[in-house]
Amino acid sequence: MAMILQAFVGNISSRLTKMAADEVGMLLGIPGQIEKLVNTVRDIQCVLSDAERKQINSSAIQRWLMELKDVMYDADDLIDTWQIKTEDCVSSSKFSSSVSLISSFNKTKFAHEIGTKIKELNSRLEEISKKKSDLGLNELLEDVRPFKYPRSNSDISLKTDPSIVLADIVGDKIEEDTELLVKWLTTEEKGVTENVNVFVVVGMPGIGKTTLAKKVFNDLRIQEEFHLKFWVCVSKDLKGAELLKCIIREAGGCHGAAEERSELVPMLKRLVRGKKFFLVLDDVWPESQNVWDGLLRDAMIGGARGSRLLVTTRDGNVARFMNATTTHSVEKLSDEDAWSLLIKQIKTKQRGNIDNA
Structure with missing residues (x-):
C-alpha cells in the first residue's frame, strides 16, 4: 500500500x-x-x-x-x-x-x-x-526531496533564476511598490559612507515579497544601473561556503575545487572589487540574518559605491540585525486585484489545457 x-x-x-x-x-x-x-x-x-x-x-x-x-x-x-x-x-x-x-x-x-x-x-x-x-520511521537515501516550499528547512537553496511571468502581475500597488524600490535602489543617499547599502522587504508568507523583488530585479533601470546582478534564495540553516560558491558562479567566476571560506572569500572579493553590484537575498530567516555582516560583507564591501543588497524576509527583526538603510512592508492585495490575479491564473490554466488537448 x-x-x-x-x-x-x-x-x-x-x-x-x-x-x-x-x-x-x-x-x-x-x-x-x-x-x-x-x-x-x-x-x-x-x-x-x-x-x-x-x-x-x-x-x-x-x-x-x-x-x-x-x-x-x-x-x-x-x-x-x-x-x-x-x-x-x-x-x-x-x-x-x-x-x-x-x-x-x-x-x-x-x-x-x-x-x-x-x-x-x-x-x-x-x-x-x-x-x-x-514509529521509528526514517528518511532513506532514495527519499530525495527535489524542492522545498517555502525553502524553510535545511540547506541553502541555490535557485538563482529571478524570472517572472509578467502577465500574472496585477494591480496598481505592485507597480507603485516597484517604482518606489527602484527609485531607492538607484538614488545615491546623502550622508551614507558605506559602498553597499541594505534594503529590506518585509511581509507575511505568501503575500508577494518575492514577486515584488523579481519585478524590481528585472526592471530595465536596474539592469542598466548595475554591472553585476545576483539572485540567491536563502534558507534557515545557511551553508556559507555554498552561498559563496553560488555568487562566484553568478559573477562569472570559477571556484574550482575550493571548499573553504578562507579560499572562497578572496575569490569573491576579486570579482566584485570596483564593480557596482545588486544582490538579492530572497527569503532570509532570523537564523540566517548574519549572512551579510557575518559572511558576505567582508567579501563584497569592496564593490563600487552605490552597490545594493535587497533582502526579502517574513521577520521584521532581520532588517534591524542587518542594519538596513530602508525597510519596505508589503501589504495584501486589494479584493479587486486578488480577483484579477485569480482569473488570470485560471485562464492561463485553461489555455494550457487547450494547447495540450
Whole structure:
C-alpha cells in the first residue's frame, strides 16, 4: 500500500506546490497555510519508503498509513473543489464585468470554507507527522526531496533564476511598490559612507515579497544601473561556503575545487572589487540574518559605491540585525486585484489545457 500511497502523496504535493506558487493562500486570506501544508506533506513523503519496508511487521505503521491515506483523499477532494468552483466562476462570468464576477461568486463564504478546511488539514497532517519518530520511521537515501516550499528547512537553496511571468502581475500597488524600490535602489543617499547599502522587504508568507523583488530585479533601470546582478534564495540553516560558491558562479567566476571560506572569500572579493553590484537575498530567516555582516560583507564591501543588497524576509527583526538603510512592508492585495490575479491564473490554466488537448 505504501508504494501506491507514495505516488499519490507525490501527486498531492505537486498540486499543493502549484497552489502555493500561485499564491492561492493569499487569495483565500490564509497566507502561509498552503506553504505549511506543502512542507508537512514533503516531510511525511520522505519516510514513506521506510514505512513500506516496516509495515509488514508493524500494525501501528499500517494504521498510520491508513490515517495518512484518508487525509490525502481529503486533500485531493479539497484541491478539486477549489479548481472546479473557480473555473465554474470564470466560465459563468465570461461576458461579465469584474464587479458582476465578484457579486455572482460568494467569495467571502467560499474563502472561509476552503481556508478552514486547509487549516484543518494542516492540523491533521501535523499530528501524523509527529508520529514518525515514535514509529521509528526514517528518511532513506532514495527519499530525495527535489524542492522545498517555502525553502524553510535545511540547506541553502541555490535557485538563482529571478524570472517572472509578467502577465500574472496585477494591480496598481505592485507597480507603485516597484517604482518606489527602484527609485531607492538607484538614488545615491546623502550622508551614507558605506559602498553597499541594505534594503529590506518585509511581509507575511505568501503575500508577494518575492514577486515584488523579481519585478524590481528585472526592471530595465536596474539592469542598466548595475554591472553585476545576483539572485540567491536563502534558507534557515545557511551553508556559507555554498552561498559563496553560488555568487562566484553568478559573477562569472570559477571556484574550482575550493571548499573553504578562507579560499572562497578572496575569490569573491576579486570579482566584485570596483564593480557596482545588486544582490538579492530572497527569503532570509532570523537564523540566517548574519549572512551579510557575518559572511558576505567582508567579501563584497569592496564593490563600487552605490552597490545594493535587497533582502526579502517574513521577520521584521532581520532588517534591524542587518542594519538596513530602508525597510519596505508589503501589504495584501486589494479584493479587486486578488480577483484579477485569480482569473488570470485560471485562464492561463485553461489555455494550457487547450494547447495540450
